[in-house]
Amino acid sequence: MKSITVTGSKRESVGKKATKALRNAGMVPCVVYGGKQPLHFSAPELAFKHLVYTPNAHTVVVEMENGDKVNAVVQDIQFHPVSDRIIHVDFYQLFDDKAVTMDIPVRIIGNSPGVKNGGRLLFRKRKLTIKALPGKLPDFFDIDISKLKIGGNIAVSSLLNDDFSILHPDNTVVIQVKSSRNVVAGEEDEEEGEAAAEAPAAE
Numbered sequence: 001m002k003s004i005t006v007t008g009s010k011r012e013s014v015g016k017k018a019t020k021a022l023r024n025a026g027m028v029p030c031v032v033y034g035g036k037q038p039l040h041f042s043a044p045e046l047a048f049k050h051l052v053y054t055p056n057a058h059t060v061v062v063e064m065e066n067g068d069k070v071n072a073v074v075q076d077i078q079f080h081p082v083s084d085r086i087i088h089v090d091f092y093q094l095f096d097d098k099a100v101t102m103d104i105p106v107r108i109i110g111n112s113p114g115v116k117n118g119g120r121l122l123f124r125k126r127k128l129t130i131k132a133l134p135g136k137l138p139d140f141f142d143i144d145i146s147k148l149k150i151g152g153n154i155a156v157s158s159l160l161n162d163d164f165s166i167l168h169p170d171n172t173v174v175i176q177v178k179s180s181r182n183v184v185a186g187e188e189d190e191e192e193g194e195a196a197a198e199a200p201a202a203e
Contacts, residue, residue: 001137003059003071004051006030008041010064028086032062032072034093039070045086052077052086055126057104059134060091071134073100094134101167103127104138106174110146114177119150125174128156132164141174148177 008030011018019029022042032039041064051058051074062070072091080087094100105127115121128141143154153176156168 001057001059001134001139003061005061005063006043006047006051007063007065008043008047010066011040011042014040023087028089030062030089030091032070032091032093033075034072034095035070039093048077048086048089055105057102057137057139059094059137062091073102096134099131099133100137101129101131102137103129105140107140107142108175109142109144112145112148112177114148114150114152117150118180119177120180121145122176122178124176125168125172128159128174129167130164131167136163138164143175145175145177148175150177150179152177 011022011029014029022029026045027042028045028048030041030043032041039062041062051060060072060074062072064070070091071094073094074089075092076088076090077086078088079085092100106123106125108123112119112121130137141159143159145154148154153173155170155174156166156172157170159166159174160170
């Protein structure tokens, strides 16, 4: 899996006053958990642009000013409720011999004959949660839909791999093609497949 480097500065004080001062300076307070003790540091908000605002999954190399490096994954990101700016990031340290849980994006390959014949492609799961050793984490789940006909689907059972465990039931549908004859435009959400509420009758 690809990794993104975030360069940070160790935080000497973790109190509310110091945290507020960091945010006012355009810095994001961060913590790396999972090691012998938590690592508190801060990094410029722009350093997270390619890590947060992307559908892709990445590991992270946290590089401190003194040259120390820690491999990690993002555990939680807090955003300001009004400005939507990043106000805090929690990381979890990676170890080569310790499995980690991550959400991996699904990527479609090919064209479905079912869609060509008028069917509707429904993306039930855009990400799948897996557990794997850091060295076995995939960048994507590449799913070939070139043989997917109307009424067909691709479930978790066809994506199983010895390199990782998929933390969803085997019968979980990831992608399916549904007959458009049973679908009225606007009544079904393409990702979740849930019927929308009926529109009020015109007066």
